[in-house]
Amino acid sequence: MNKEQDFDAIIIGGGACGLMCAVQAGYLGKKVLILEKNDKVGAKILISGGGRCNFANLYATEANFISQNPHFCKSAFSQFTVQDTISFFETYGINGQEKTLGQLFPETNNAKDIVRVFEDLCYEMGQEIICGAEVKQITQCANGGFDISYEKNAKLKTLSAAKVVVTSGGLPIPKMGATDFGIRIAKQFGLKVIPTAPALVPLTITGKDAEWYAQLSGNSIFCRVSNTRISFEENILFTHWGLSGPAILQISSYWRPGEHIEIDLLPNDKIKDLIEAGRAVNGRKTLGGMLAEIYTKKFADALAKFLPVTKNLASLTKAELNEIERMIHFFIVKPAGDKGYDKAEVMRGGIDTDELSSKSLESKKIPGLFFGGECVDVTGWLGGYNFQWAWSSGYIMAQHL
Structure with a gap:
């Protein structure tokens, strides 16, 4: 087992939330690495909306989300608003087109364009992405920070970082590599979890x-x-x-x-x-x-x-x-x-929001450990709401890395 270079943060999961977190961290001069289990990032982005990607909703507020604490996501949405999402994508050539009920799609109707924005930005900023990397263990170091062991090509490697961001998604669509990884890590570190179930199903x-x-x-x-x-x-x-x-x-x-x-x-x-x-x-x-x-x-x-x-x-x-x-x-x-999860679009339940700071999504018990996106107990309606939570939660975590 060899130990590789250090990073300001390691992001586990290269979906919408993890990608936004990496890019926003790059804006702040932070060096991060994304570990993605699949052979490419943005797998769920690519299939969403029939491959067109309903990337936001004009009317998203905390009222459109299910959580044990319905007010928890207010902070994220105030820090990175729907307009911020629209402006971010417009900056990189993705103009939103409203289809119905506030649902915004790229004018090109191609989800690949959304993923390409993040891939290009990560490349330009020097943020690293390792695909085909399955995280096996996260260990908190005695002197602070974390060791992350992952397997790629049947070889086990270990990385170190001061902070870890878990954006590994939820249980829906297991054929795309979905697992309960985020839930297991939360439980490993003693965080409470709200029982999960398929949603938008x-x-x-x-x-x-x-x-x-x-x-x-x-x-x-x-x-x-x-x-x-x-x-x-x-x-x-x-x-x-x-x-x-x-x-x-x-x-x-x-x-x-x-x-x-x-x-x-x-x-x-x-x-x-x-x-x-x-x-x-x-x-x-x-x-x-x-x-x-x-x-x-x-x-x-x-x-x-x-x-x-x-x-x-x-x-x-x-x-x-x-x-x-x-x-x-x-x-x-x-x-x-x-x-069931095979046909569900998202997961209900997840890591109890009482365990996380609403300002940063950092664990209250384990400094340096962050959870964002679908693995948290914040579940949006159909129509771009869950993407807004992904973008907003990715943004606010990046501000505290």
Whole structure:
């Protein structure tokens, strides 16, 4: 085992947070090294948004994040704002284009351009990156600082640094090398961890209703999806195994096993009003005919399982109208589970924010040890929010290296 040169800090994980930290440290004249387990940096950046990378959200605030301490990320967002993110990327030729709900994508629609900015800056600043490097151990030295042992090409090496930044991500998408490394290191040093779970993840339906959902696979409907904690208005997508789409991914972060969710299948209208209007124009039209004008024909036909679709609008009884209203505006779903970390976009839970300084993300117990990005108990909504947390947390850690 040979010991290599010293650095001001070693960053474990070359994702969004680690890359931003390295660049910001470079601006301050600090020498850092990124150790990345994969064969290239920015793996999750490259696949995000279907390869287009929704790198920020115009409206990101602490209200768009889940944490045991919902105010914790305020400090990071005040130190490195959404506008700072936009300005940073514009400086290097990446202009944001708003697609929907404040979501910003590069005008080129190419996530590779985002990664290239960081690779180029690290090269220009002399920040080192070692890919294919799997960290095996972090040891706190008696005289301060840390030794980091890593394996590359079946050889074990050890590096030293005064400070260590853990930005190794969370558990989602294990096929891309995701592990619980950050959680394990936190526990090794005696830090508390909030139980983790998949978030922004599709939900599964099993049992007697499974076939009904499966037959609708591919159908997308604009809905309001709610539970006792929150509601979202976006599209849901029926799949062979249950439900997905933006609204479902959003609510999944707030869903717990055993709970149900409520779906308003027509959030911007009242079905009873539409029926009354339809009766006035043509009372002989069937309910199914009217529903086919609102939804896809396939979805309208599927509602025949629950509603009297063959009846004329004029002949619907009060009881039937109430049942139609209940089905359309208060459609109850009780998911069997979720699709797990393989399909989750992020992880809920992580290193307890009480263990970290909100100003610097440095461990309160272990000076010189920092945690940022997804491994911390700060989980954003769908739509660029988690990238904003990555950029902001990377920035503030760099200021204290």
